[in-house]
Amino acid sequence: MHLPVGTSKGSGHGGGVETRYHLLVTAVERLDRAGARLTEPRRRLAALIDRQPGPFTAADLLEAAESRAAGIGRATVFRTLALLEAEGVIERIDLPTGEHAYVQCAGGHHHHAVCVGCGRVTDLPDLDLAALARRSGYEIVAHRVELFGRCPDCRRS
Numbered sequence: 583m584h585l586p587v588g589t590s591k592g593s594g595h596g597g598g599v600e601t602r603y604h605l606l607v608t609a610v611e612r613l614d615r616a617g618a619r620l621t622e623p624r625r626r627l628a629a630l631i632d633r634q635p636g637p638f639t640a641a642d643l644l645e646a647a648e649s650r651a652a653g654i655g656r657a658t659v660f661r662t663l664a665l666l667e668a669e670g671v672i673e674r675i676d677l678p679t680g681e682h683a684y685v686q687c688a689g690g691h692h693h694h695a696v697c698v699g700c701g702r703v704t705d706l707p708d709l710d711l712a713a714l715a716r717r718s719g720y721e722i723v724a725h726r727v728e729l730f731g732r733c734p735d736c737r738r739s
């Protein structure tokens with residue numbers, strides 16, 4: 583899958599949330615900083631991830647790797663995605679279709695709003711949903727929240 587990607591990348595808009603795609607630190611750099619062993623296939627895969635214009639799936643990366651003859655195997659893709667997720671470089675988002683995709687993340691606990699029109703992903707601050715849920719008497723161990731909608735640019739067009 584590829585969410586359709588428009589030309590709005592990097593155009594920030596106010597409101598206290600930050601639109602991605604203009605990360606100052608690349609996946610390659612973040613892997614490096616995390617002290618992960620940067621094998622050549624991993625480095626190439628991280629570079630492919632840096633080139634993704636929006637949310638991407640493992641299948642997207644495999645396709646990109648194949649079309650560039652990057653010499654990155656299936657196992658490397660899945661292992662590196664798991665590593666990047668564990669390091670907080672990318673975050674998994676669950677799409678309304680039931681598929682899951684990944685986006686690059688700036689770190690820190692937050693949530694995402696995903697535009698169904700252009701694929702833009704905007705970080706949203708945590709609203710302390712765990713605290714809210716604790717009122718139910720549950721001991722909350724994890725939560726995952728994704729919001730889907732139409733971004734300001736798509737709403738205008």
Ligand SMILES: [Zn+2]
Pocket residue numbers: 673685686687688689692693694705
């Ligand atoms: Zn994020």
Ligand SMILES: [Zn+2]
Pocket residue numbers: 697698699700701702732733734735736737
């Ligand atoms: Zn949009």
Ligand SMILES: [Zn+2]
Pocket residue numbers: 691692693708709710711712725
């Ligand atoms: Zn949260």
